[in-house]
Amino acid sequence: MIQRIPGVPKPLEKENPTSYADSPFADDIALVEIPKRFTVPHMKQYDRLSDPQEHIAQYKQRMFTVPIPREYREPCMCKGFGSTLIGPALQWFVGSANGSISMFADLVDTFNLQFANSRQFEKTTSDLYKVYQKYREPLRDYLTRFNREKVTITNCDIPTAIEAFRIGLEKDSPLYDELTKYLCKTMDDVQAKAMAQIRLEEHKREDDDKYYRPNRKITSIRNxxxxxxxxxxxxxxxxxxxxxxxxxxxxxxxxxxxxxxxxxxxxxxxxxxxxxxxxxxxxxxxxxxxxxxxxxxxxxxxxxxxxxxxxxxxxxxxxxxxxxxxxxxxxxxxxxxxxxxxxxxxxEKTPANLPLPPPHHKVINFIAGGSEMCEKTYSQAKRRARGKGIQVAHAEVVI
Structure with missing residues (x-):
């Protein structure tokens, strides 16, 4: 009756006392004791968003590196697969019927069928036509993006890839004219001509930066x-x-x-x-x-x-x-x-009454040392007097 009321969540069900023994595997796998030193290799957990086939392939390669006896390999691969799942994928694995999986192949087929919507379809060579050089994009960046897409294609058709690379170039690019006049038969030839054009563009850009340096010290007056x-x-x-x-x-x-x-x-x-x-x-x-x-x-x-x-x-x-x-x-x-x-x-403070300084009666100016005492310049006389400890100075005496 509670479930019929709209907007009310389903009440929590009590756990079965024997639920600790529930397992989606048959007895031939569930009753096998795992070796004590067995540990599942660390890998990225699957959450139904990525390709399930890629996850299975990565799991197999990680498990091949674990030393497991031959008779325990399939049970270990079945029991360790649940630790690589997370989120909705883990809920699906836990909610599977007891004894529904009797071998690892059944687990892989059920897993791929459950998450078939997340599978990534294989790319073809015609998908390279979608890769094109953007407006004012450097040729090196375009070549890098094209090679990254080409690597993901199995059994790539070389003539189609060369044509897709040529069409993806800007129409005013010198490399476009070069590939149109002289057709290439291999991707190595295309790479060589592209790298030659890249070196030329980068060299011209360096020369422009060398002779044109904007004044970056000019800043706004207002802080x-x-x-x-x-x-x-x-x-x-x-x-x-x-x-x-x-x-x-x-x-x-x-x-x-x-x-x-x-x-x-x-x-x-x-x-x-x-x-x-x-x-x-x-x-x-x-x-x-x-x-x-x-x-x-x-x-x-x-x-x-x-x-x-x-x-x-x-x-x-x-x-x-x-x-x-x-x-x-x-x-x-x-x-x-x-x-x-x-x-x-x-x-404002009134200064204290201080006594006046004594009056000046006479001023006498005299010179101690100098050119008259050694018949040389004043600077030479100072060096000579400094060596003998004589003070050469201009003094003023107030009487």
Missing amino acids: KDYKNDNKPYARTIRDEQHVNSSQIRPYWRRDPNLPPTFDSYGFSITLTVLVKEFAKLGDVVKWPAKTNKPKSNPDSKLWCEFHSDYGHKAIDCVALRREIEALVKKGYLTEYISSHRSNHVRT
Whole structure:
């Protein structure tokens, strides 16, 4: 009754206590004890998507490399085949009727019949006409693809393959004209002419690259940090002078003319609380003008409390830093500044009363050493004096 209800899954059935002995093989195979040292060779497991005949051939070749006695070879090949299956193929193997397989040939026939839809049909020589040279494709790449398809064809007809290779070439290719005028009888002749044309094309390409080298140093003046024009209040640097296209302007945060940062003041409150304190000052604070533009990217984490909008963080807001600098100069917000203030804060201090330096009465200039002491040039006199430990210098004495 439950199975008749639409949309309800089939209830789980209880496992039979003797299900551990279930096997799709007959007793002649199921009752044979496998040698202790027997292990199935490692290979790619079959999941019904690839060719079943190719899987059987690979399984046979792997099993031939395992040392198995002759009387145990067929039972071992039958019992080890299930470990090479996965997914729907394994479910089919487990769900087979008990005792339905009596030999390995029956297993292969049933396996190929079950997964016949995944079988890959044998290619013919006429399939090579589907391989053609693409637009501006190098001849070497086309030759590689053609040879890769040709190898998969058994009993390939050589004249048909040569004709398919010629037709697949571009019509303006010199090799197409060469193969049309002088017919080839073997693929070796076609390969030789194709390699000669490939060497010629690659040589010309190397010469073109040698004499034509584009300037790769030319980059865009705008950096990725300046691609924020769609964000409100995004800062960009516009240099009025001529800027060389090979040089990128420095990052805007490193501009020395910017106002001091919030951390340089040594405030005892956070930046969010400081913005709330601006509301108590009233018209003293120059609040930014409100815009009618919709809020950009509401899901972004870049929120500015001073502008009350998305686009950048308050710690990076240049307008907020300028307003803090102006209020500190006017004497506001001083109660929130700690005693240990940074040197970046622009404050005016009266210099201490220091004693004046003594006045200059007379200046006497003299020369120690030189050309007069050894009648040589000044440089030679320095080398001579350096060897004897004499100091040659120009001095000025202030009295």
